[in-house]
Amino acid sequence: MNTITKEYDIIIIGAGTAGCACAIHAAKKGLNVAIIERKEKEKIGDKVCGDLIDYRMIDWINKYLKIKYPKKGTINKMISGMETYSPDKRSIIKTEFKGVMIDRLKFGQALIDDAIKLGCKLYSSSICKEPVIKDNFISGIKIKDAKTESVSTLRSKIVVDASGAIPALRKKIKLKDSCFESKIDKKDEAFSYREIRKLTKPLNDSETTKIFMSSKYADGGYYWYFPEKEDVMNVGIGVGRHLDTASMKKSFLNLISDDPIFEGSKVIHSGGGILPTRKHLDCLVANGFMCAGDSASQINPISGGGIAQSMMGGYMCANVSADAIKNGDVSERGLWQLNILYADRTDKEDMGFNSAMFDGGSQAASDLLKIFTQNQSDKNLNFAMKNFIKSSMLAKMSMGDTSTMPFLKKMKIIAKSITNLPLLMKFNRIVYLMSSVKNLYKIYPKTPDAFPEWKKRLDSIYEETYKVSGSGNKQQSNKNDD
Ligand SMILES: Cc1cc2nc3c(=O)[nH]c(=O)nc-3n(C[C@H](O)[C@H](O)[C@H](O)COP(=O)(O)OP(=O)(O)OC[C@H]3O[C@@H](n4cnc5c(N)ncnc54)[C@H](O)[C@@H]3O)c2cc1C
Incomplete structure (x- = not known):
């Protein structure tokens, strides 16, 4: 059954880090914002992740999103160094790294609460199904309520796809005469599986994250040990997509049984995901449409770290949307500034970048x-x-x-x-x-x-x-x- 049609300045699909950063900044810019999220409100932020961010992101959130951070309970642990191991483990490259292990769920909840406080309308348990296309423009979306199955049409001047590595809309955007890159090659993606394990003994060094290059356990990628607490480890592998998920899980379990630190350990949380480890989309915009975060492949192609990039991507979408709406031009040409902003940071240091981020x-x-x-x-x-x-x-x-x-x-x-x-x-x-x-x-x-x-x-x-x-x-x- 079709229900009422509503109208917004900007509709953001996905309440992940990209979507929330976009929503918060768009609301601060005075836009009328809707966020569509397939999860229930209480589950927003519950994502399989390494949970590691660069410490500089805390300043970034305060400076650019202008919200007070860190919020209570969102940080699990401080990190002071990173070690990268060669496959034979004979060469160890040690780097100083000030990082933070975040509580992913609480972090996500803090962001969505801020967005709601700023007046954004959250449609939780709502699945974005398809774009509404009119006169070669994206002019809204159709959503399905996951509980009642009712379908609604929402209209907006701009739709932002921030729905992650398996995007809700990106692949469906096929407009005439557009430069937008809607499809990415599967070989550019990585599979990842990770567990959070409670260990039987505290770690000797719980402030150092470790990355291991190894074709034995993580072909085409690496595996990581990130301490969440003195006796809790976030351990995962990222591999090329030439491996299937069953082989990846098998490699992971071999890794766990081969390393004595996991003897007797208990799994607290587990799961897998896809990482779009490549360059960002060659063109991020189409008529009435933009992409941010994993959906735009805004990620570190080597480490797979994408929280910082996704937040910056979302922030930039909000900035460009506000200008385009003010100028009355939300066409691909009118939104083109997003491509220019993200491509190169020279002379644009104050437009959303910090030193932990890529252009x-x-x-x-x-x-x-x-x-x-x-x-x-x-x-x-x-x-x-x-x-x-x-x-x-x-x-x-x-x-x-x-x-x-x-x-x-x-x-x-x-x-x-x-x-x-x-x-x-x-x-x-x-x-x-x-x-x-x-x-x-x-x-x-x-x-x-x-x-x-x-x-x-x-x-x-x-x-x-x-x-x-x-x-x-x-x-x-x-x-x-x-
Ligand atoms: C195993 C793993 C480990 C990682 N470790 C790290 C790390 O340690 N540090 C780091 O910085 N990055 C890490 N990353 C990457 C990081 O998690 C992502 O780059 C980042 O979360 C991207 O944010 P996003 O907002 O674009 O997407 P997401 O966080 O995935 O958010 C997308 C949102 O869209 C919603 N959604 C999807 N489809 C629909 C739909 N049809 N309708 C409505 N809503 C929809 C989803 O429910 C989700 O809430 C890791 C990723 C994986 C898979």
Whole structure:
């Protein structure tokens, strides 16, 4: 049965971190906001996650969303360092990292409560089914009440899809003459499974997060140990989508039974998810429509950390929406500013970025590095971490920053890598491509007309990256390592 039609300035699908940040900021900008969420209100924020955020996000929330944070009970633990292990565990890269383990449910509840307090209308237990399209514009959505099954139509000037890694609308947006990227390749996604386990003994070092590269347990990704409390561990694996979920779970259970710290431990919470680990969407907007967060692939392609990026993505959508509505132009061209804002942060530091976040160019650079590392054998990764990847570089590199990597000019590095110079040379080429892609995002087209030409240049950098990385050769070379 169809029920009443309502009208808003902006409808946001999904009350995750992207959706809530967007809603809070849009309400503060004076917009009339509706949030559609398939979960019950009390379950908002209950998400399978590593629960780790950079400490700088606390300042970001206070500064940009202008809400008081942290709220009581939202923080489980402070983190002071990160260790990254090579597959043979002989090289450990230690980096200083001030982080926070959050209580994901309480964090989500705090955000949605703030949005509601600011006047946003929450439609909980409501599933977004399809877009309403009129005159080549998205002009609203159809939602189904999960309890009564009744269907309603909601209309708005702008719809924001912030519904996560399996987006409610993105794939259904097929408008004429649009640059919008509605589909992403499955090979760019990662599967993840994680458990929160109560250990029998307190950890020796509960302030350090650990990341392990290992094709044995996490092929095409890594596994992590993030302490939630002195005796509670958030442990998970992220793998490429060439593995099915059953194989991933099997690898995970092997990992648990092989490490004595989990002996006698009890599972408190478990589950899996998908991570869109790639560059962000080449074009984030269409007529009357925008994407934010996982739905827009706004994530760290290497670590899979996406809370910070998703909040910034949502915040930027709110800013651009407010301007477009004021200017009376919510077309793709009218919303194009979102693409420009996200692409490159130069001269835009005060528009939503902080130093823990990517701009689009850095995210793409980091994506190229991910493609390269994913295609290396354990033997090559061991070699690289032993001989030419230093602690000082790792944090920067994973943020797509190539400034510390002029490799082939350093004789010491060449001498150390003499037994595998082809690897060093390939890596050097990837570093060059990372710089090129960052420069390309600095000249992101100012209008949609120039987009196809720009996109061709982007595609050619990716093509070369796959070629240099030897995409698809990894399984073969891992076999050779045995
Ligand atoms: C296993 C795992 C571990 C992770 N660990 C970390 C970490 O430690 N640190 C970090 O920063 N990031 C981590 N991430 C990534 C991070 O969780 C995401 O990048 C981030 O939550 C994205 O936020 P979002 O708002 O875009 O999506 P989500 O948080 O997924 O929110 C989307 C919302 O939309 C709702 N929704 C979906 N479909 C519909 C529909 N049809 N109608 C209505 N509502 C709908 C969902 O119920 C959900 O509430 C991890 C991800 C996974 C899977």
